[in-house]
Amino acid sequence: MAGETIFALASAAGRAGIAVIRLSGSHTKTALTRMGCILPPARKAARTRFIDPSSREVLDDGLLLWFPAPHSFTGEDVAELHVHGGRAVIDSILTALSSIEGLRPAEPGEFTRRAFANDKMDLTQAEALADLVDAETRAQAKQALRQMGGALKELYDDWRHRLVQALAHLEAVIDFPDEDLPPAVADKVWGEVGELRQGIEKHLDDGGRGERIREGLAIAIIGPPNAGKSSLLNALARREAAIVSAIPGTTRDVVEVHMNLGGYAVMLADTAGLREAGDVIENEGIKRARARAADADLKIAVFDGAMHPARDAATAALVDADTLVVVNKADLISSPTGNAQFVSVKTGAGLDAFVAELQRRICSKADSGAAMPLTRARHRKALKECVDALARARAASLPELAAEDLRLAARALGRLTGRVEVEEILDVVFRDFCIGK
Ligand SMILES: Nc1nc2c(ncn2[C@@H]2O[C@H](COP(=O)(O)OP(=O)(O)OP(=O)(O)O)[C@@H](O)[C@H]2O)c(=O)[nH]1
Ligand SMILES: [Mg+2]
Incomplete structure (x- = not known):
């Protein structure tokens, strides 16, 4: 394996200003010479032409970076070709590279695998590198960077x-x-x-903090039918992800929205309203709602303000320390009483305070402070x-x-x-x- 020189497009596929093609292995230098490149000093960028080794046709004019072993990402001789990011240019250079003896396209993760084999990083750092590339939120990126740093x-x-x-x-x-x-x-x-x-x-x-940051926190919205659970989900997601209607029992399946809340990845799940009876399908939905509530890292219990100050007993029974209690339809309530976040999805009243409190809860669930989780x-x-x-x-x-x-x-x-x-x-x-x- 180590005898072979590998190459791959390191930047994302598709049209872009610049694309980066990376090579690693002992044939790198020969390959660059065959491509008509002038080898720049180590770790310094130089402008060069990239030429087809057989037809001598100029394929592109770009930048070349040369990292001689062992001071490179993989520990082997490495080169980075910064070429124009068009499909035709990228294809022609990849084709030219594969025509050179001793070179082959890299397998997924092969550069990092070589870095690991050459002691450039351990397994946790290799995993962190994958996490950093996958990171969608600031918290994920921060955690991955820290782990990558060792x-x-x-x-x-x-x-x-x-x-x-x-x-x-x-x-x-x-x-x-x-x-x-x-x-x-x-x-x-x-x-x-x-x-x-x-x-x-x-x-x-x-408490699984690191895994929560990496995989996202599971948050379940639960409550009686018609309380405004789906309305709240839509407000948080800023789109009509779930159907809202005045008919109790509208939501039956679990509706999931993946989102970034205050820098943390969360999976928000809207569920069927908890109530007795209903038809077979609704009953199945309620079963799923309860299962989601049981598995969630955090719950948002939404009570119907139209019933205020009465609160649905089935939902109240599920409220625990990891539950944020919300009374919706505050616009219908003249005198709010009791412990809860009073909001009106309809008017927007109380929503900012609710989101702030939700973010505070998420942060305290996921943030690990000084220790690396x-x-x-x-x-x-x-x-x-x-x-x-x-x-x-x-x-x-x-x-x-x-x-x-x-x-x-x-x-x-x-x-x-x-x-x-x-x-x-x-x-x-x-x-x-x-x-x-
Ligand atoms: N007055 C008032 N009505 C609201 C508010 N939020 C939602 N509603 C209305 O309440 C009804 C039910 O809203 P949904 O979001 O579908 O309620 P749900 O909890 O998802 O209901 P199910 O899916 O049936 O369990 C709809 O007619 C909404 O327009 C609010 O803040 N104030
Ligand atoms: Mg609903």
Whole structure:
């Protein structure tokens, strides 16, 4: 794989002012020469012509950037061709490149894969790069940038380093019981393992903030029929996403709108009004509404202001700490009483305050403050395995069994960053104990 030089259009497909074509691999330099390019100094842009290697026809006039190995994104020789972003130009250059021996089109993610293989980044950073490209909201981009900068890598590497150290010490106790080892070595090992376990458990117990930022928060709008749930959804989405009518039971299916609220990605779901009876279809809709409410990160309970101060009991029963209570049709209410956001979707009264409160709730659900949160189920799974193995190690009857569990715990952490080595355990033993006779 590494012997082949890969190339691909790095910018989005379609018509644009400029398109960037990227090459990586040992044949890059030859390919550029075959294309008639004058190689610019490393990492400096130069203007050049791009020529078809067989017909010698000029395909474009653009910029060339040259990143000799190992100081490049992939760690290999890399070049970036900045050409005019028209279909014909891009096609002709890609065709010319594929005609050059040793070159082939890149597979999806192959540049990043090579960067990982050449130690330019670990797995969490590679994942963050994908997240950054996919980011649609400011919070997603911020989180991805932080992870790409190594925030998770450092945390996980540090845990693994400490664990490997503890394991090395334990191995020393096992292998050299008669040696002059410091007597408190075992205590030190278990003290360190306990601290690690606490740290990882705290990281795991973050309420899924990082995953919420990355995947979007699920918000369900629930309430009795005709309260104005669909009207509220439409107001938030600024479009007629759901049908609004004076007939109770209008919404039956779940209507989802994906949107950006205050910089956070949210999936807003409008649901069927909660009530008894109705027909089979409406009953199914109500079942789905309840399921959405149960799965949601946040709920918006909309009560019908026409009934004020009475509130629908079925909806009230679902109100909990993660519910924003709204009474709609405030225009029909002369004296608002009770704890709720009073709004009128019809007149717009109270909507700004409601949106501000909703954003505050979203932020407190998703914002992780200073600590870098977990961002993926893959990480969660590996960390859980690690914590379980640490717990087993502590409870093990023999140091040999404990060591095996610590090894599994370290491997789980190694899988997070994509680095699993055994050699380093030996290194630590010899460095720390100088058992070299
Ligand atoms: N007076 C008044 N009427 C409103 C307001 N908001 C919505 N309505 C009306 O209330 C009726 C029901 O609105 P919808 O948004 O369809 O209510 P819903 O909660 O989605 O109802 P279902 O889908 O049947 O559960 C419609 O006739 C709306 O025009 C408001 O703030 N004031
Ligand atoms: Mg509705």
